[in-house]
Amino acid sequence: MKAALSxxxxxxxxxxxxxxxxxxxxxxxxADPSAYYQKLSGQLLIxxxxxxxxxxxxxxxxxxxxxxxxxxxxxxxxxxxxKGETLHDTFFTLQAMQPDFVVVRHPVEGTARDLVSLAEPGxxxxxxxxGTAAHPTQALLDALTLQQHFGDLSGLTxxxxxDIRHSxxxxxxxxxxxxxxxxxxxxxxxxxFLPGEQTVAHDRVFTEFDQALEGAxxxxxLRIQKERISGLNIPDAGDYHRDWGLTPxxxxxxxxxxxxxxxxxxxxxxxxASAVADGPQSLIRxxxxxxxxxxxxxxxxxxxxxxxxx
Amino acid sequence: MKAALSxxxxxxxxxxxxxxxxxxxxxxxxADPSAYYQKLSGQLLIxxxxxxxxxxxxxxxxxxxxxxxxxxxxxxxxxxxxKGETLHDTFFTLQAMQPDFVVVRHPVEGTARDLVSLAEPGxxxxxxxxGTAAHPTQALLDALTLQQHFGDLSGLTxxxxxDIRHSxxxxxxxxxxxxxxxxxxxxxxxxxFLPGEQTVAHDRVFTEFDQALEGAxxxxxLRIQKERISGLNIPDAGDYHRDWGLTPxxxxxxxxxxxxxxxxxxxxxxxxASAVADGPQSLIRxxxxxxxxxxxxxxxxxxxxxxxxx
Amino acid sequence: MKAALSxxxxxxxxxxxxxxxxxxxxxxxxADPSAYYQKLSGQLLIxxxxxxxxxxxxxxxxxxxxxxxxxxxxxxxxxxxxKGETLHDTFFTLQAMQPDFVVVRHPVEGTARDLVSLAEPGxxxxxxxxGTAAHPTQALLDALTLQQHFGDLSGLTxxxxxDIRHSxxxxxxxxxxxxxxxxxxxxxxxxxFLPGEQTVAHDRVFTEFDQALEGAxxxxxLRIQKERISGLNIPDAGDYHRDWGLTPxxxxxxxxxxxxxxxxxxxxxxxxASAVADGPQSLIRxxxxxxxxxxxxxxxxxxxxxxxxx
Numbered sequence: 001m002k003a004a005l006s007x008x009x010x011x012x013x014x015x016x017x018x019x020x021x022x023x024x025x026x027x028x029x030x031a032d033p034s035a036y037y038q039k040l041s042g043q044l045l046i047x048x049x050x051x052x053x054x055x056x057x058x059x060x061x062x063x064x065x066x067x068x069x070x071x072x073x074x075x076x077x078x079x080x081x082x083k084g085e086t087l088h089d090t091f092f093t094l095q096a097m098q099p100d101f102v103v104v105r106h107p108v109e110g111t112a113r114d115l116v117s118l119a120e121p122g123x124x125x126x127x128x129x130x131g132t133a134a135h136p137t138q139a140l141l142d143a144l145t146l147q148q149h150f151g152d153l154s155g156l157t158x159x160x161x162x163d164i165r166h167s168x169x170x171x172x173x174x175x176x177x178x179x180x181x182x183x184x185x186x187x188x189x190x191x192x193f194l195p196g197e198q199t200v201a202h203d204r205v206f207t208e209f210d211q212a213l214e215g216a217x218x219x220x221x222l223r224i225q226k227e228r229i230s231g232l233n234i235p236d237a238g239d240y241h242r243d244w245g246l247t248p249x250x251x252x253x254x255x256x257x258x259x260x261x262x263x264x265x266x267x268x269x270x271x272x273a274s275a276v277a278d279g280p281q282s283l284i285r286x287x288x289x290x291x292x293x294x295x296x297x298x299x300x301x302x303x304x305x306x307x308x309x310x
Numbered sequence: 311m312k313a314a315l316s317x318x319x320x321x322x323x324x325x326x327x328x329x330x331x332x333x334x335x336x337x338x339x340x341a342d343p344s345a346y347y348q349k350l351s352g353q354l355l356i357x358x359x360x361x362x363x364x365x366x367x368x369x370x371x372x373x374x375x376x377x378x379x380x381x382x383x384x385x386x387x388x389x390x391x392x393k394g395e396t397l398h399d400t401f402f403t404l405q406a407m408q409p410d411f412v413v414v415r416h417p418v419e420g421t422a423r424d425l426v427s428l429a430e431p432g433x434x435x436x437x438x439x440x441g442t443a444a445h446p447t448q449a450l451l452d453a454l455t456l457q458q459h460f461g462d463l464s465g466l467t468x469x470x471x472x473d474i475r476h477s478x479x480x481x482x483x484x485x486x487x488x489x490x491x492x493x494x495x496x497x498x499x500x501x502x503f504l505p506g507e508q509t510v511a512h513d514r515v516f517t518e519f520d521q522a523l524e525g526a527x528x529x530x531x532l533r534i535q536k537e538r539i540s541g542l543n544i545p546d547a548g549d550y551h552r553d554w555g556l557t558p559x560x561x562x563x564x565x566x567x568x569x570x571x572x573x574x575x576x577x578x579x580x581x582x583a584s585a586v587a588d589g590p591q592s593l594i595r596x597x598x599x600x601x602x603x604x605x606x607x608x609x610x611x612x613x614x615x616x617x618x619x620x
Numbered sequence: 621m622k623a624a625l626s627x628x629x630x631x632x633x634x635x636x637x638x639x640x641x642x643x644x645x646x647x648x649x650x651a652d653p654s655a656y657y658q659k660l661s662g663q664l665l666i667x668x669x670x671x672x673x674x675x676x677x678x679x680x681x682x683x684x685x686x687x688x689x690x691x692x693x694x695x696x697x698x699x700x701x702x703k704g705e706t707l708h709d710t711f712f713t714l715q716a717m718q719p720d721f722v723v724v725r726h727p728v729e730g731t732a733r734d735l736v737s738l739a740e741p742g743x744x745x746x747x748x749x750x751g752t753a754a755h756p757t758q759a760l761l762d763a764l765t766l767q768q769h770f771g772d773l774s775g776l777t778x779x780x781x782x783d784i785r786h787s788x789x790x791x792x793x794x795x796x797x798x799x800x801x802x803x804x805x806x807x808x809x810x811x812x813f814l815p816g817e818q819t820v821a822h823d824r825v826f827t828e829f830d831q832a833l834e835g836a837x838x839x840x841x842l843r844i845q846k847e848r849i850s851g852l853n854i855p856d857a858g859d860y861h862r863d864w865g866l867t868p869x870x871x872x873x874x875x876x877x878x879x880x881x882x883x884x885x886x887x888x889x890x891x892x893a894s895a896v897a898d899g900p901q902s903l904i905r906x907x908x909x910x911x912x913x914x915x916x917x918x919x920x921x922x923x924x925x926x927x928x929x930x
Contacts, residue, residue, distance in 0.1 A: 037662065044375070046368075054705070058666075058694065058717065059717070062664065062690070065692075070375040084575065089574070090364060092598065093365045093368070093575075096595060097602055264709070264713065265710075265713075267705075288712065288713050289716040289718075291716070380682070395884070399885060399886055402908065403678070403884065403908050406905060406908035406909040407912055408909075
């Protein structure tokens with residue numbers, strides 16, 4: 001008997017068995033999504049987004065609607081947040097609607113776990129990104145994408161490059177990939193964009209992009225998180241592209257079968273050249289599609305029941 | 311035979327019999343909400359909100375979706391309102407969609423009644439707050455909450471405290487509680503926040519909070535409606551809390567079984583202390599939940615049919 | 621055998637036979653809309669609006685929901701567009717959700733056709749207005765409205781008046797009415813508002829409104845598109861109304877049975893007097909209602925199947 005998963009705020013909350021279960025369910029959903037349509041008919045999901053989002057918000061919204069759920073979207077514009085209400089009080093208001101799921105994105109680290117402590121039984125909290133701390137559904141979809149392409153991950157050398165310091169994707173995805181047993185994780189970033197703490201899983205650090213690429217099977221690119229940078233100069237786009245942009249020339253320095261990921265939104269001509277983003281070694285569009293399947297799987301798994309069969 | 315209720319713009323529009331019918335239906339919905347799910351399947355509700363809202367907009371949206379309705383949300387951002395269209399013309403556009411319900415919140419008093427005069431048969435108008443005039447669904451949910459807790463209301467002494475002058479909740483809720491026969495209504499507010507006209511039902515007025523509290527069974531707190539105040543100084547939050555904040559010390563001056571209501575959003579440490587808002591005498595969370603049931607009941611009642619059984 | 625219609629970006633994309641088929645289906649939907657409810661149950665429509673809209677966005681949303689579809693709305697506020705993502709990349713993100721329809725409004729001419737070149741099979745692109753170029757569903761609903769009122773269009777003399785230069789409605793509607801065989805198209809506008817190119821179908825041009833009206837069976841009014849005007853003075857509203865406002869006096873110069881159209885939103889007292897907009901010769905409200913039926917018909921037609929029966 002396994003404990004059921006009630007919330008999903010951080011990949012660390014899950015046992016390795018639960019993570020494998022989630023990924024296996026996501027594989028099944030990806031193989032035949034329509035087999036799961038309407039499985040959660042009549043349930044209610046609230047998207048509570050305190051930061052801008054297209055792909056994550058829409059992905060949860062479509063996932064939930066495909067599963068037959070009611071969806072209510074709340075952004076910061078036009079809401080009581082403008083009247084000075086605290087997050088806790090907004091949450092209590094939403095909790096009173098007896099939602100099955102509250103999906104939260106918030107600039108403050110720890111927000112989703114905080115809401116877990118307030119949630120009533122029957123309401124599942126999902127973290128859609130909190131500060132620079134975690135974005136665990138992105139980690140799941142990245143892992144799913146790599147499993148689909150490579151099968152076994154244990155032989156992979158992965159380079160994560162760019163603004164790692166301000167990236168919640170970096171923290172979540174690398175922690176998960178480490179647990180899934182990848183061979184080597186390399187961080188490649190200018191000094192200002194290296195993480196200052198021990199929070200990002202890695203084996204080696206490079207401050208020259210080219211030097212990090214030898215033998216790399218996967219390059220995970222990150223955009224500059226301008227909205228989270230303070231007290232640092234934002235580099236000139238042209239300079240940054242020259243030193244830290246993933247171009248076809250740079251990609252050729254990696255292993256021949258190397259694949260490229262990016263959590264999006266991408267800034268073409270800055271951290272990535274269009275020829276790479278749209279090229280044959282890019283898995284970026286597959287990532288977005290897997291984002292939908294991963295979120296469908298997560299909703300099914302948290303709601304329990306036979307269809308989840310974890 | 312009673313006349314059916316077609317619109318709900320003001321509690322004064324309803325006979326006392328209709329109000330009791332609405333409250334009884336709301337009690338039944340609260341007791342078993344899922345018995346009413348999908349009862350209005352395929353109907354269309356348009357939320358037309360010209361002012362910020364979370365709890366009211368979401369409450370109507372969830373109520374409608376639980377009942378099986380289609381919901382379309384319209385705010386002032388990103389709409390034709392920006393192109394200089396009048397409210398009447400926006401309404402005619404929406405009327406052409408043949409909605410079953412239009413729920414309107416607007417800064418101008420009388421807007422909902424105005425739309426009633428334009429509405430085609432089959433379209434029900436609901437007032438979700440117009441200026442400082444009325445917020446009748448809040449009045450219903452307040453009454454429902456007090457009925458659930460106290461049963462008979464006729465023995466109650468109720469204190470409403472805070473920015474009564476700019477509050478549509480004060481006007482609607484006190485008018486309804488008066489009709490439901492409460493024993494005594496006291497207003498307690500600093501001079502600037504007392505209503506200047508005869509529009510707010512009451513028996514006694516106090517300009518010192520402590521003096522108003524003796525024997526009070528219910529205290530209804532109001533936040534300072536900063537967005538509607540002009541030509542007045544907004545008090546310092548600390549000063550206001552000292553003189554007009556509901557603290558545990560103040561609450562102890564009321565009757566022992568006294569209960570606290572607040573329409574939300576609450577400003578903690580200003581008009582109410584957290585220890586009161588979250589304490590055992592608070593009914594605030596119950597109010598929010600009842601908001602959902604009240605709105606489900608109202609939609610059922612306006613749409614007629616056996617399930618409404620008023 | 622006719623080729624099926626896959627996208628709807630411009631009325632020129634359609635054969636005359638296809639246009640007649642669309643209009644006939646729209647007539648059938650208008651006659652009995654509920655016969656088509658739920659016909660596209662479970663399909664997904666994404667409203668991607670980069671410009672403000674109420675009537676068009678809501679019209680597509682209601683049309684889709686009446687047909688049983690899931691609807692996801694995306695505006696520019698609160699989306700990844702704020703993070704510098706290109707339109708193409710936003711579209712690829714949305715394409716990954718496997719929508720059946722993407723309805724796009726965008727300030728740049730050619731956007732909808734551009735997305736057609738990127739769309740996967742099974743995703744239908746609909747132009748809800750691109751720059752000053754086209755607004756083809758408005759053209760359809762205008763044609764439907766005139767067919768309902770006049771039956772055969774071949775004898776009609778039509779005057780389009782106002783800010784023709786900045787109007788995508790002018791381009792689309794007049795092109796379609798020309799193909800449907802109207803007798804004469806007259807443009808009436810101050811010199812600054814006449815189209816500078818040969819893109820707007822017409823027979824005669826007038827720079828005095830009164831002179832254009834003799835024998836007119838239809839007057840199509842346009843508002844001043846302030847949001848698209850640069851390098852021109854926007855006329856004073858009073859002066860403009862005197863010279864270019866459609867008043868009852870001016871309307872009396874046209875044929876006795878003359879009917880008035882306006883795509884909305886209308887600016888009362890500027891390009892049109894309220895007595896005309898709300899008067900017996902106005903078809904403006906019928907246009908809005910037909911907008912809903914036209915879009916239901918278009919969604920049915922693009923999705924194929926027997927119910928479309930084109």
